[in-house]
Each structure stands twice: as C-alpha cells, then as structure tokens.
Amino acid sequence: MDEPIDRTTALVIASDSGDFDGPKYLAMHRGRPLLQRVLDDVAAWPVDGVVVVLGDEAERVLAAIDFDEAMVVIDPEWREGAAASIRVGLDSLAREHLSGSCLLARGDQVGVPPELVARLLATHRRREAMATVPKYRYARGWPIVVSERLWPRLMGLEGDVDVLDVLSSHPGGVAEEWxxxxxxxxxxxxxxxxxxxRR
Incomplete structure (x- = not known):
C-alpha cells in the first residue's frame, strides 16, 4: 500500500562531530547554538512532526537545546558515518508508525525557509516521486523528501554515504525542484x- 502522501515527518540529522573545539551542534551561530538555530527554522516548516538524531556529545546537546515537541533519538554508532544515523532515524519513524514521506534535513544547514520546503513537498506530491531534491541553480542539495517506499534502500546503506549520490542511481524516481x-x-x-x- 502506498504511503499517505499528506503526512511528512522532518528527520534532522545532527550526529557528527566536525572540526570544532566543542560539540559541533552547540557552536554559537549569531548568538544561538547551531542546532537551536536550525530547529527554529524547522518549527516553521509545513511538516507533521520532527525527529532529531543525535550522536557526538548527545547528552550535552540534550541538556542545552530546546527540542520542543520533537522526538529525539541517539545514534550510538554515529562514528560509522551518515548511513548509521539515517538508519536509526528511519527505524524510529517505522517503529512509531510515522508512515508517509520523510524530509531529510541537515542539523548544520541554517536558513532553510518554509517556502522552500513547501515547494519541495508540493512537487513531491504532484510527481508522486520516490524522492524530491532541490536544485540550487546547477547543483542538487538539501533538504530531501524521501517516500516511504525508498526507506528500505536507505536503511541498507553503510558508512559515510552521500544520499544525493544514492539517489542518482534511481534517476527515474527522483524529482527536482529548481x-x-x-x-x-x-x-x-x-x-x-x-x-x-569555535564555541
């Protein structure tokens, strides 16, 4: 059965460490922690729920960030790379019966406006795509809308993968919004x- 196309959950990946003196997602960005800045953006997106995946320094991040109504999951294998955190996140959606589409978002990408997300979701629904990606002038980027029927493929990935590269192997099912x-x-x-x- 196809997923109900009117439901979308944002899955924010905020698990890596990066080149910072302290926890990456607590680095100050214009007076607020980086992840808080991103979650402020997410709060305005037209989605039905939010799941955040933490990894490095998870306990410190949990203590410092206001997650509001977002569900938080911790990836104990975050050092493996992006694939592990995506697996943990999608598994949590499946266990919570949050079927539909998933909006994969980066916890280190600030300034994603709700209008951009709305356009991505509208294109995704209109095209009935397996995935929908934004194309910024000449390059694909984030965030990425992923239909539930593609989740098993993503949950089978390993290592430090680039989701955009994976989607290139499914060209017929990927829509672009320019x-x-x-x-x-x-x-x-x-x-x-x-x-x-740096802090």
Missing part, C-alpha cells in the same frame, strides 16, 4: 560560522 538561489548555508567546520567563533 531554485534560482544559492543553497542555504552549511556549517561544516568552525570556519563556516559567521562570527568566526
């Missing part, structure tokens, strides 16, 4: 912080 903008900013290391601070 944006004439640069992608929302990624904070991969302390050098990417706007104020240059």
């Amino acid at each position: 944006f004439d903008t640069l992608p929302p900013h990624l904070i991969s290391s302390a050098d990417d912080l706007p104020d240059g601070r």
Whole structure:
C-alpha cells in the first residue's frame, strides 16, 4: 500500500562531530547554538512532526537545546558515518508508525525557509516521486523528501554515504525542484560560522 502522501515527518540529522573545539551542534551561530538555530527554522516548516538524531556529545546537546515537541533519538554508532544515523532515524519513524514521506534535513544547514520546503513537498506530491531534491541553480542539495517506499534502500546503506549520490542511481524516481538561489548555508567546520567563533 502506498504511503499517505499528506503526512511528512522532518528527520534532522545532527550526529557528527566536525572540526570544532566543542560539540559541533552547540557552536554559537549569531548568538544561538547551531542546532537551536536550525530547529527554529524547522518549527516553521509545513511538516507533521520532527525527529532529531543525535550522536557526538548527545547528552550535552540534550541538556542545552530546546527540542520542543520533537522526538529525539541517539545514534550510538554515529562514528560509522551518515548511513548509521539515517538508519536509526528511519527505524524510529517505522517503529512509531510515522508512515508517509520523510524530509531529510541537515542539523548544520541554517536558513532553510518554509517556502522552500513547501515547494519541495508540493512537487513531491504532484510527481508522486520516490524522492524530491532541490536544485540550487546547477547543483542538487538539501533538504530531501524521501517516500516511504525508498526507506528500505536507505536503511541498507553503510558508512559515510552521500544520499544525493544514492539517489542518482534511481534517476527515474527522483524529482527536482529548481531554485534560482544559492543553497542555504552549511556549517561544516568552525570556519563556516559567521562570527568566526569555535564555541
């Protein structure tokens, strides 16, 4: 049976460590912890629920961040790479019977507006796609809408995978939504912080 296309859960991956002096997701971004800044964005998205996957320094992040009504799961194997955290997140959705589509989002990508998410979801539903990705001018990026029927494929991945590369092997089922903008900013290391601070 196909998933109910009117339900979407945001799955925020915030498990890696990165090049920071302290916990990556507690690095200050314009006066607020990085993950808090991202969750502030997520709160405005047109989704039905939020799941956040933590890994590195999970207990410190739990204590410092206001997750509001989001469900938090901890990936004990986060050092394996992105695949482990995606597995943990999708497994939690399945166990909680949160069927439908999943909006895969990065916990280090700030400034994703609700209008962008709404356009992605509208295209995904209209095209009945296995996955829908934003194309920022000439390059695909995040966040990514993934239909439930693709979850088993993603849950079978291992290591430090790039989901966009995986989706390239399913070209017929992947829709694109084009944006004439640069992608929302990624904070991969302390050098990417706007104020240059590492904590």
